[in-house]
Amino acid sequence: MNASVSTAELLSRLVGFDTTSRNSNLALIGFVRDWFDQHGVPYRISTDASGQKANLHAIIGPQSAGGIALSGHVDTVPVDGQSWSSDPFTLRAGEGGRLYARGAADMKGFVASCLAAVPDLLALGPKRPLHLFISYDEEIGCQGARRLIEDLDASGLRPALCVVGEPSGMKPIVAHKGKVNVNVSVRGKPGHSSEPARGVNAVQAAAEAIAWVAAEARRLAKEGPFDTGFDPPHTTIHVGTMAGGTILNIIPERAEFVMEWRNIPADDPLAALARMQQYIAAHIEPAMKAVDPACGFSYDIDLRMPGMALPVDHELSTLVRGLTGSNSTGKVSYGTEGGFYQEAGIPTIICGPGHIAQAHQPDEWIAQSELDACDAFIRRLARQLLI
Numbered sequence: 001m002n003a004s005v006s007t008a009e010l011l012s013r014l015v016g017f018d019t020t021s022r023n024s025n026l027a028l029i030g031f032v033r034d035w036f037d038q039h040g041v042p043y044r045i046s047t048d049a050s051g052q053k054a055n056l057h058a059i060i061g062p063q064s065a066g067g068i069a070l071s072g073h074v075d076t077v078p079v080d081g082q083s084w085s086s087d088p089f090t091l092r093a094g095e096g097g098r099l100y101a102r103g104a105a106d107m108k109g110f111v112a113s114c115l116a117a118v119p120d121l122l123a124l125g126p127k128r129p130l131h132l133f134i135s136y137d138e139e140i141g142c143q144g145a146r147r148l149i150e151d152l153d154a155s156g157l158r159p160a161l162c163v164v165g166e167p168s169g170m171k172p173i174v175a176h177k178g179k180v181n182v183n184v185s186v187r188g189k190p191g192h193s194s195e196p197a198r199g200v201n202a203v204q205a206a207a208e209a210i211a212w213v214a215a216e217a218r219r220l221a222k223e224g225p226f227d228t229g230f231d232p233p234h235t236t237i238h239v240g241t242m243a244g245g246t247i248l249n250i251i252p253e254r255a256e257f258v259m260e261w262r263n264i265p266a267d268d269p270l271a272a273l274a275r276m277q278q279y280i281a282a283h284i285e286p287a288m289k290a291v292d293p294a295c296g297f298s299y300d301i302d303l304r305m306p307g308m309a310l311p312v313d314h315e316l317s318t319l320v321r322g323l324t325g326s327n328s329t330g331k332v333s334y335g336t337e338g339g340f341y342q343e344a345g346i347p348t349i350i351c352g353p354g355h356i357a358q359a360h361q362p363d364e365w366i367a368q369s370e371l372d373a374c375d376a377f378i379r380r381l382a383r384q385l386l387i
Ligand SMILES: [Zn+2]
Pocket: 073, 106, 107, 138, 166, 167
């Protein structure tokens, strides 16, 4: 490697590592470590409990808190069951400057652009730190970003601002919804169906709770609160799967359903879950527990993604609008690591190359022109903010 490696060349190296979220990312991180070592850039590594997944936090310029972070994840969604025209882990150049590979848009293109900028950024001699965050397991609940934030707390090397380079067509995105997934289990009491009063029907209890969910979904759509710019402009709630019972003539002992809230940033889905639990405790469980106190509901939150909302007049929004030449900002429905950074007190915006419509698809691609725009953005950002 030398100082003038292009973004596309680096992208071709990065997509060559199969970093589907279920795999270790250590080989890719090893490649990135070598890159920073060659350029004399210090970095920290933080890993998951298994040691098989690693984040990297590099700082160009003063090794201190403050400045700005550029953040990208290097895990990807699987290619299983998808029909690709060529090997998903070999970058293929096609017509119109399209570069095809798994992760090209989401989001190794942004990471390649950050790495390619390192020599130019060093040459600028930044007086404030430019942090580069490279994280694991974004696609499966942002585990890496959470670990990286723990490491920021340990090191004290917190940036003042953050840009998450998720594909946005290089347009600033200031807000996204949050998400909470909840597994609900219902325990009843089995018995012969000819004597329903001797048992507790878990399927029917679950159905009563699901009826509350349906009513709550209608209430949210009608009464809000509303946040214009989102589609739909309110929190949504739904039950995605349910199961229960064994055979018609046995009172079902078990039922489960899985539900989600997708909340506008101003809404608190955990408070909404608490309201649902209060309703169930007051209106559904008493009759169950009267038959057998062991009967009732239990709840397991298996994913929580905070929403993100940066005030439109925040300095970071003004800065990124100026650098990208966009006079507007957007809101999106997909979640990102940005919600976790914002929750950790780091004002965050989303702006990255490529388009979300190409992410997660077979024949995922990014346009060379998007990479060029990102390359220019990073250099302008550094010149404006760091010297
Ligand atoms: Zn992504």
